[in-house]
Amino acid sequence: MGKIAFLFFLFSTNLFADISGIILDKKTDKPLVSVNIRIMGTSIGTTTDKEGNFNILLKKKQRYTLFISMMGYKKEEIEVTNPANNIVIHLQSEVLKTPGVTVFGKRIKEETEKNPLSTEELLRIPLIKPDPILAIQTLPGVTSPSDYFGWIFVRGGGGEENLYIWDGMELPTLYRLFGIGSIVSPFIINKFELYPGGFSCKYGNKLSSVVSIHSKDFTGKTKFIFWSDPTEFSGLYESNLSKDIAFYLTSRRSFIDIYLTKLGVSEDVLLPYWGDFEERLTYKYENGKVSLQMLRGKDGASINFPFESDTSGEDTISLEWENINELYSFIWLNSSEMFGTQRLVLSQTKSKNRFVTENLMDDYQLEDNKEKNISFSIEKQIVSHSFIECGINWKAKSESTEVKLSTRDTYLNFPAHYIITGDTSGYIAGGYLENTSIFLKIIKLRTGVRIDKLSITDEKVTSPRILISYMPVEGYENYLFWGHYYQFPKFCFLKDKNLDATSAHHYIFGAKWDLTDKWFLKFDTYYKEYEKLVVLDPIVGFENTGYGYAYGFDLILRKHLIKNSFGWFSYSYTVSRRKTMDYPFLAPYTSDNRHTFNFVYSLQLPYRMQFGVRYKFNLGRPMSPFYGRQWNKKTNKWEIYWGKFHSVRYPHYSRLDIKIDKRINLGGCDLNLYLTILNLLNRKNVQDYFIYNENKNYRAIYMLPIVPVVGIEGRF
Numbered sequence: 001m002g003k004i005a006f007l008f009f010l011f012s013t014n015l016f017a018d019i020s021g022i023i024l025d026k027k028t029d030k031p032l033v034s035v036n037i038r039i040m041g042t043s044i045g046t047t048t049d050k051e052g053n054f055n056i057l058l059k060k061k062q063r064y065t066l067f068i069s070m071m072g073y074k075k076e077e078i079e080v081t082n083p084a085n086n087i088v089i090h091l092q093s094e095v096l097k098t099p100g101v102t103v104f105g106k107r108i109k110e111e112t113e114k115n116p117l118s119t120e121e122l123l124r125i126p127l128i129k130p131d132p133i134l135a136i137q138t139l140p141g142v143t144s145p146s147d148y149f150g151w152i153f154v155r156g157g158g159g160e161e162n163l164y165i166w167d168g169m170e171l172p173t174l175y176r177l178f179g180i181g182s183i184v185s186p187f188i189i190n191k192f193e194l195y196p197g198g199f200s201c202k203y204g205n206k207l208s209s210v211v212s213i214h215s216k217d218f219t220g221k222t223k224f225i226f227w228s229d230p231t232e233f234s235g236l237y238e239s240n241l242s243k244d245i246a247f248y249l250t251s252r253r254s255f256i257d258i259y260l261t262k263l264g265v266s267e268d269v270l271l272p273y274w275g276d277f278e279e280r281l282t283y284k285y286e287n288g289k290v291s292l293q294m295l296r297g298k299d300g301a302s303i304n305f306p307f308e309s310d311t312s313g314e315d316t317i318s319l320e321w322e323n324i325n326e327l328y329s330f331i332w333l334n335s336s337e338m339f340g341t342q343r344l345v346l347s348q349t350k351s352k353n354r355f356v357t358e359n360l361m362d363d364y365q366l367e368d369n370k371e372k373n374i375s376f377s378i379e380k381q382i383v384s385h386s387f388i389e390c391g392i393n394w395k396a397k398s399e400s401t402e403v404k405l406s407t408r409d410t411y412l413n414f415p416a417h418y419i420i421t422g423d424t425s426g427y428i429a430g431g432y433l434e435n436t437s438i439f440l441k442i443i444k445l446r447t448g449v450r451i452d453k454l455s456i457t458d459e460k461v462t463s464p465r466i467l468i469s470y471m472p473v474e475g476y477e478n479y480l481f482w483g484h485y486y487q488f489p490k491f492c493f494l495k496d497k498n499l500d501a502t503s504a505h506h507y508i509f510g511a512k513w514d515l516t517d518k519w520f521l522k523f524d525t526y527y528k529e530y531e532k533l534v535v536l537d538p539i540v541g542f543e544n545t546g547y548g549y550a551y552g553f554d555l556i557l558r559k560h561l562i563k564n565s566f567g568w569f570s571y572s573y574t575v576s577r578r579k580t581m582d583y584p585f586l587a588p589y590t591s592d593n594r595h596t597f598n599f600v601y602s603l604q605l606p607y608r609m610q611f612g613v614r615y616k617f618n619l620g621r622p623m624s625p626f627y628g629r630q631w632n633k634k635t636n637k638w639e640i641y642w643g644k645f646h647s648v649r650y651p652h653y654s655r656l657d658i659k660i661d662k663r664i665n666l667g668g669c670d671l672n673l674y675l676t677i678l679n680l681l682n683r684k685n686v687q688d689y690f691i692y693n694e695n696k697n698y699r700a701i702y703m704l705p706i707v708p709v710v711g712i713e714g715r716f
Contacts, residue, residue, distance in 0.1 A: 018221070019080055020055040021087025023048050023068065028517075032070060032091060038286070040065040040077070044243070045286055049190070049217060057221070057243050071381075113467075113481070113508075113524075115139050116193045119216075121561055122186055124602035126614045126659035126676050128709060129231065132192045132213060133175045133182040138600050140554040140570035141196045141524075143593045143618055146687050147655075147703040150175025150182065153591030154196050155526060156550025156576030157208025161487060165203070165212045167291075168345045169329050170373055170395070174211065176274055176299040176323060183276060183297050183325060185250045187225050187236040190216040196554070197526055198481040198508045201432040201448035201465050202377065202391055207487045207504045207530070218246045218282060229711030231256055232274070247281045274299035276325075288334035295327040319356070326350040340380030347373045368400040386437040398425035401492040424491040426456035444469040454488045457498045461486045475514030482507055489534050493542050500544045505529045518562050525553040533578060548578030548589065567601030588622040588646045595619045610661040620650035626689075655704075656680045672713040682706040 023035045031052025038045035039056065048054045058064070068076040073091040080087065117135055127134045133150045136142055141155045151159035164174040166184060174182045195203070195210040203210045218238055226235040234252040241247065253275040261271070276297030283290045300322035329347040336342070353367040377391030400423045434448030446467040453460045465483030486501040493499055510524035533546025552575055558568035574596070576589040596618040603611050625643035632639050661674040679685075685703040 018055055018057050019064070019066070019084045019087070020053070021085070021089060022052045023054065023089045023091060024052060026090040026092045029090075030517075032073070035068060035070040035073075035091070038067045038069075040067045046284075047217070055221065057240065113198045113479075113510075114193045114195050114212075115556075116191055118191045118561065119186060119189045121566060121602075122189065122192075124566070124610060124612050124659070124661075125600055126612045126657035126678070128676070128678055128704075128707070129181060129229065130186040130227075131181045132184060132186070132189065132211075136192075136194055136211060138598050138614060138616070139194055139196075140556045140572045140596075140598065141552075141574070142194070143574075143591060143596055143621075145590070145621060147685070148687075152209075153593075154194075154209035155552065155554075155572075156528065156574045156589065156591050158589075158591065161206055161208035163203055163206035163210045165210060167213070167215050167329075167331060168343055168375065168377075169327075169331070169347045170371075170375075171327075172349055172351055172369065172371060173325075176276075176297060176325070181274065183295065183327075184213055185234060185236065185252065185278065187227075187234070187250060188215050188248065188278075188280075190214045196524075197506050197528070198465075198467065198483060200389075200446075201434045201450040201463065202389065204393075204430060204432070204450050204452055204463065205428065205487055207485050207502065215280075218248055224716040225714065227711065227713045229709050230259075231709075244285065245281065245283050247279065250276075250278045252276050272299070272301040287336060288332070290333075291329075291331040293327070293329045293331070295325070297325045299323050320354070321356075322352075322354045324350075324352045340378055343375075343377045343379075345373065345375045347371075349373075370398045372396045385439075386435065388433075388435045390431070390433045392429075392431040394427060394429045396425075396427040397491060399423070399491040424456070424495050426454065426491060426494075428455070428488065429453050442471050444471065452486075454501070456491065456494050457500075459488075459498075459501060461501050461503075476512070478509075478511045480509050489542075493534060497542055499534060499542060500532050502533055502544070502546075503531045517560075519557070519559050522556050522558070523553065527551040530578065533580070535580065546579045548576070548580075548586065550574065550576040550589075550591075564604035565602060568598070570596075570598045572596040590621055590646075592622050592646075593618045593620075608663040610659075612659040612661075614657045615655070617654045618652065620652050620686075622646035623648055623650050651686050653685050654681075654683050655685065656683075668716070670715045674711050674713070676709040676711070678707040678709065679704050680706060 023032045024030060025032055033048055035048040037054050044056060046054050046056050063079060063081045066078045066080060073093050076091060122135050123130045125135055125138060136152060137144045143153045145151060152162060153159060154162060164171040176183055192213040199210045222239040224237050232252055232254045236248060236250045238248040254273050257271040257273040278295040280291055280293040302320045327349050332344040334342045349371045351369045373395045375391060375393040379389045381387045430450060430452030432448060432450040436446040438444050448465050450463040463484045463486055467479060467481045469477050469479040471477045483506045485504045485506060488501045489499045507527045508524060512520060512522045514520045528550045530548040532544040533548060535543055535546040537543050552573045554572045556568055556570040559566050574593055576592040577586045578589045579586055599615040601613050605611055624645050625648050627641045627643060629640045657678050658680055659674060659676045661672055663672050682705055687701045687703045689700055
């Protein structure tokens with residue numbers, strides 16, 4: 001039975017033919033996004049993607065009439081005979097008028113504060129693998145503590161202050177195995193966006209930034225895509241069950257642990273592994289679609305290596321890490337003339353984390369978390385110059401936590417000698433209302449408010465936000481933003497004591513210039529003030545007595561992906577200071593990197609080749625000096641003697657990567673062969689230091705050395 005079903009999936013598209021093409025603006029010849037195409041007399045339809053392309057799968061081979069519409073353009077009716085491919089349709093723009101008002105098109109909903117990246121741009125950036133969590137680190141205002149870690153610090157914020165959204169679903173985390181990659185396959189991504197600050201009221205319970213990932217609108221055409229390099233194999237299979245029901249399956253598995261074990265190289269070596277499986281089923285109808293999704297992933301690492309102890313001679317250090325994630329979701333998206341766009345998301349996530357060390361610090365971290373989320377939103381353009389959006393959300397969460405950390409965790413902001421155990425559960429409920437309007441054709445005003453409640457403490461938080469933009473001419477915009485943001489404490493902190501939500505106020509002033517149709521320049525300056533940060537008092541326990549601030553600016557000169565090239569140059573200046581869990585006074589925070597440069601460029605070459613280059617530099621992050629360690633005979637453990645908290649810095653970080661692609665066609669399969677060289681100059685970037693005796697002697701632990709990566713991508 002299983003073989004019959006597989007053959008049906010594989011050959012089902014032979015029963016259908018399709019009508020496909022591209023829709024362009026008649027004046028500018030640019031692709032039009034989200035144009036509605038409907039087969040007249042039926043409920044069959046679709047919309048154009050980010051490149052203006054569309055595809056409609058039809059069973060009968062006959063003549064059809066396409067009804068094409070988009071706000072701000074004249075409607076068109078075009079007759080075609082199925083099958084018909086590569087149709088080019090031009091739409092004529094028009095000014096639509098209602099009594100006293102004018103339609104302003106995309107200027108109403110355009111969000112200046114976001115930094116978007118498309119899938120094609122993602123695949124061209126030189127990275128160890130095409131992954132959104134790694135590509136985000138090339139954008140202005142973003143730093144990471146390591147080549148190996150997926151934690152990101154945005155504009156002086158913390159690693160746990162970022163919100164990850166996938167098609168409207170909130171994800172507890174986006175990365176796996178410390179951040180060597182994300183849980184989202186690049187094959188299913190249409191685009192992803194970073195909101196580094198000043199984000200909308202529809203996003204809550206985070207202080208710093210939002211990463212929003214949007215999946216592709218799958219056509220249901222049968223296809224198979226694979227990608228492989230020495231670290232992993234990844235594949236996607238897409239097909240349809242009928243003209244209205246499409247599905248895809250994706251799977252990934254790493255090779256490193258298998259290869260090293262087969263070669264007998266398993267001692268004294270970190271053996272990481274990861275794998276995941278995802279499936280999604282989508283039903284489309286005339287005005288919307290319904291999707292069901294399931295994702296399950298697992299990753300981990302282990303290492304055992306001997307070392308020479310000053311007191312006990314030969315000894316062994318052990319480290320084990322394991323993380324299991326599950327995601328189940330239901331998404332309903334619908335459009336109607338009366339209510340605009342409605343979105344309903346039901347999701348459930350489960351995660352289990354285990355991290356244990358022996359004979360190093362004897363630390364451990366065991367977590368078992370479950371979340372259930374419900375959200376509903378409506379977007380409606382009430383008049384041609386005004387747009388309103390509102391929504392409600394409810395999240396039930398349970399945490400089972402057991403953590404012991406003997407030294408500082410500067411990334412997650414846990415204190416030294418931190419121990420906590422227990423089970424905690426509760427819910428967060430809230431909603432938002434936001435309006436965006438254009439006045440006098442040159443002023444855009446976005447106002448909104450968000451209200452949320454945490455059941456454990458019965459605390460209610462109100463977050464107003466306001467954005468004013470001045471657009472005197474086409475292609476130029478000045479904007480001023482103020483907003484209140486908040487983040488409820490980890491549930492495990494609330495087991496024995498009520499704590500208030502941490503809050504932050506964002507002040508942003510910026511400008512954006514479209515220099516040409518290919519280039520734009522953007523400048524943001526910001527100030528963030530933090531209040532009620534959670535700190536650990538050695539006597540009374542957790543308290544909301546922490547505070548801090550961050551300020552700086554981001555500058556980016558970027559070229560859009562048009563024809564044969566794209567890229568950007570960016571510079572960020574960041575100052576971040578906080579009173580944290582380990583230090584009672586204001587001190588440089590972990591994300592105080594001061595100066596960060598990014599250069600990314602990709603060029604299409606002759607003979608179906610591409611060349612990409614990426615360079616990053618930042619000032620070393622703050623660190624605390626140490627003066628050695630001593631064995632404590634009473635506790636039978638090492639004691640490290642630290643200097644003043646974050647009073648010095650690690651050496652600066654510098655890395656140059658390049659990538660060369662070559663596309664070939666082999667028997668109907670489009671293959672892309674590529675060579676990526678990471679850290680081309682073999683710069684020794686310091687990850688951390690390890691103290692190995694009672695004196696001040698220490699050993700540097702380095703990040704990635706020069707690493708060549710050869711891979712292949714295939715599309716059938």
